[in-house]
Amino acid sequence: AQKVTQAQTEISVVEKEDVTLDCVYETRDTTYYLFWYKQPPSGELVFLIRRNSFDEQNEISGRYSWNFQKSTSSFNFTITASQVVDSAVYFCALYNQGGKLIFGQGTELSVKP
Amino acid sequence: GAGVSQSPSNKVTEKGKDVELRCDPISGHTALYWYRQRLGQGLEFLIYFQGNSAPDKSGLPSDRFSAERTGESVSTLTIQRTQQEDSAVYLCASSSRDRGLWTEAFFGQGTRLTVV
Numbered sequence: 001a002q003k004v005t006q007a008q009t010e011i012s013v014v015e016k017e018d019v020t021l022d023c024v025y026e027t028r029d030t031t032y033y034l035f036w037y038k039q040p041p042s043g044e045l046v047f048l049i050r051r052n053s054f055d056e057q058n059e060i061s062g063r064y065s066w067n068f069q070k071s072t073s074s075f076n077f078t079i080t081a082s083q084v085v086d087s088a089v090y091f092c093a094l095y096n097q098g099g100k101l102i103f104g105q106g107t108e109l110s111v112k113p
Numbered sequence: 114g115a116g117v118s119q120s121p122s123n124k125v126t127e128k129g130k131d132v133e134l135r136c137d138p139i140s141g142h143t144a145l146y147w148y149r150q151r152l153g154q155g156l157e158f159l160i161y162f163q164g165n166s167a168p169d170k171s172g173l174p175s176d177r178f179s180a181e182r183t184g185e186s187v188s189t190l191t192i193q194r195t196q197q198e199d200s201a202v203y204l205c206a207s208s209s210r211d212r213g214l215w216t217e218a219f220f221g222q223g224t225r226l227t228v229v
Contacts, residue, residue, distance in 0.1 A: 033215055043202070045220040052214065091156065095215050099144045099163050099208065105155035 002027050004094050006104035013082055014112050020078045021107050023092030029053075033095040034068065034075045039106070040088040048090075051075060082111045115139075119205050119221035126195055126228055134190040134224045138207030145188050146206045146218060147180055156204065162188065195228045202226070 003026040013019045025034065036048040049061060051068045058067050063080045079086055092104040118137040126132050138145050147159040158172040162182040173179070177196075182188040192199055202225050206218040 035217055044222060045204070045206075047217040047219075050217055093218075099210075099215055100158075100161050100169055101146055101206070101208070101218055102158055103148070103156040 002094055002096055002100065002102045004092050004102055004104035006090075006092055006107050008107045009105075010108045010110070012110045012112065015084060016081050018078060018080050019082050019086075019109065019111075020076050021090050021092075021109070023075045023077065023104060025073050025075060025092070025094045027094060027096055029096045031097045035093040035095070036066070036075075036077045037091045037093060037103075038088045039091065045091070049077070079109075082109075084111050084113055087111045117205055117207055117219050117221035119203075119224050121224060122222060123225045124227070126226070128197060128228055129194055131191065131193045132195055132226065134192075134203050134205075134226070136188045136190070136205030136207075136221060138186070138188070138205070139209075139219055141185070142207035142209040142219075143185050144208045144215075144218075145182055146208075147188070147190050148204045148206070149174075149201045150204055150223070151201045159190070159203075192226075195226075197228050200226055200228045 005024045008022055032053045034051045038046045038048055049066055065078045067076045087110050089106045089108045091106045095101050120135045143164045145162045148156040149159055150156050160180045161169040177193045180190045202223040204220055204223045206220045208216050208218045
């Protein structure tokens, strides 16, 4: 069975702080894909980053970076130098090889000026 | 179209009535998903269509919910005898394979359903 757990329900930081959002997943597939999406107050879901299970390295994209650890089934997402516009709900999601996409419960991030 | 289109954007219905929600995926996308998002909650998986395979209906909460998809195009989610707990935003998404890898899912703007 597939499952995605985001243990942090809400996080509050002050602007310019770094913040890490945690995600733990469960799957029996050997090939799978992990994503982070952002849902701002307007409601639309915005794709941020993806990671394939067979990728070797973690990456950085602008102020976003992610840490994929297969050994602990974790896919944590870090925003560096947070900004007020980063305030949103962030969802971690897992795709299996068959294409079924499951989301975690989301973490609400509040960045205060 | 350029993106996933859902209609209507808002729907208010009386308890007990049936409703149909429509989703137009991105052209060429073989996979289509329906999710339900209650206020302040996460995305609850409802159903998944992939090409000509039998749909994965494991997330449908009751037999009042059903969905259809014609080929690789439009999908309709039907809720019969609506209840107040059905009030939520219903989100549709589509994706495809690109050189053997799944693309990210692209989401529509959702249909906000209110059952009064």
